[in-house]
Amino acid sequence: MEEPKGIKQAKGISRSQFLAGAAAVGIAGAVGPKGQARATEARPGRGLRRRGVVYTVGAGETPGTAWSARRMRHDIRAIRDDLHADTVDVTGDGVERLTSTAAEAAERGLHVWLQPTLGDAPQRDILEHLAETGRFAERLRRQGASVDFSVGCEFWLFVPGILPGETVLDRIRHLQNGTVDWPRTLRRLADFTAKAAKAGRSVFKGNLGYAAAQSIDDPDWSLFDIVGIDYYAHFEKPSDHVRELKQYLRWGKPLAITEFGTCAYAGAPETGGMGWDIVDYDKEPPEIKGNPVRSERVQADYVGGLLDVFASMGLYAAMAFEFISADAPHRPETPRLDLDMASYALTKVIKDHPDDPASDWHWEPKEAFRAVARRYGRHG
Template structure:
């Protein structure tokens, strides 16, 4: 059994001060996490959240997020983030890791057609195979430019959160990081993909994202849970025929955590703690939380007043069990 890093992602910037400290304390004490991945575009709020995490005993992965910007701006933002992360690393030796970013082929222009992430996502879902070679060539060129920028300012371990479709040259990185969502009707195929990833990697593997929505059928949609919402209505509305079901999300996370532990994965990050852009409402037609991945429910009025979902309690059980070296999903073993 492995799973040395038991983590969750935290999108910063929605709350501040004591609310962030309370969230980090819940992540450490209630979810039994060892590590939190702090995601933000604003470096200042990102470092504030990271510092509060470190203060309560969590290790930190710093993941900058810059969407739809030219590569030169991505590199400039990475340089500023790396310098700020280095200040934290010096104060908390051995506890800070820097990611260059995440899924650059989707979040940055030029690898897939489209001026915005949402349009490129449609291209990725429908026609990715036509762009695989271009993605690989341009992605590794961008990573090759970004890596020395990060190393110049940051002295700790460096990785990247790759999309599962991205073919990354990992030779210059300290860890292999992959966003590895399970989707489709064949769980065995996911297990085979995980085994192949571990077999091919010559350094520790971290699953930097995984999760699903809280509705019936979400375990097959994986990262596509957002597609049950019609985003072009005002306000956005859940399409007919979709039913909220928190146990679906909880079971999905439990099965994958057990799978990672059984296969010797170095670490994993549930995605994410909360999704304020997907608030919970009593009216099922406007309950965007059923399409979101958060392990807590967030009301539309105040993101700090969250409530734990079944997924929260299941992740807590799994991480506590992984610490003891036993499976906790109740499935009789990892199912992939």
């Protein structure tokens, strides 16, 4: 993997993409499940209990791609009426953005998985951001909304003070260089996870969760009511996915797939979580590296196939990653600038004026959107 360079590139790579980069440098498997809790089956043959999609709120790379209340309201309606989802994973930072989006989703009758993910800030600030968001989640719950609250995700990479380095970029460098004291890291991770769970419990009285990295993160699941896993595995056979996922049922708790997906080009599923790595962010504007072949069908088949696996296991929830990536526009006329190829989104962003950074834009559904909508509509 090429090391990310500069702040602009950091903005261009999502949280889950940094996770994939960390896994690529050889720490995957360094932390494995304890295997202490009893094995249990979910609800085989009964389908998914929650059918969801990740909706990220954030400041965006430009004012035009930042979160806006108007766009959010349009998107939430589309998630319910067109995607046929019954759950929205509202994630990102900014308490006002998080709470406004969660309130809109609840008002539209959707189940809310609310997950604040403030990163690269002092631990005290992250915990305060978590608690303030959790207080709002509790108000929604008391008003009758259906809400689960997640205290965050993959703390070991995104919370300073667990791994060495002040920023995600710094921590990635330490991972690449092998300069990580894992026993110390695990102690720090356990300590912060316990603090986060305590903060969440103090303000939210419903089901508490956390989104862990597949095969890397190893939280104490006794602290939580729901096991959450960001899942970016590639197997040829559905039975191999089932075998991989069964290990997360051993705690006897509901299993939520808090992220899953792939990109829209041939061969993307085989890269696991590294599908984003076909973009050269050192270029201005960023360019696609090599000559990947765009294929929305590849993305649709992978996402649809995983949904079939999750439904066959009767899992608690699955949240497709993600609804939209506003900073990765589709450029069919210029393949080397078609950043949507490296996006996990179910929709493609079309700019009115492709060469104008300030141009207005809209989204259109990809084949993966329709694959998800068919399954969610059928089971709904």
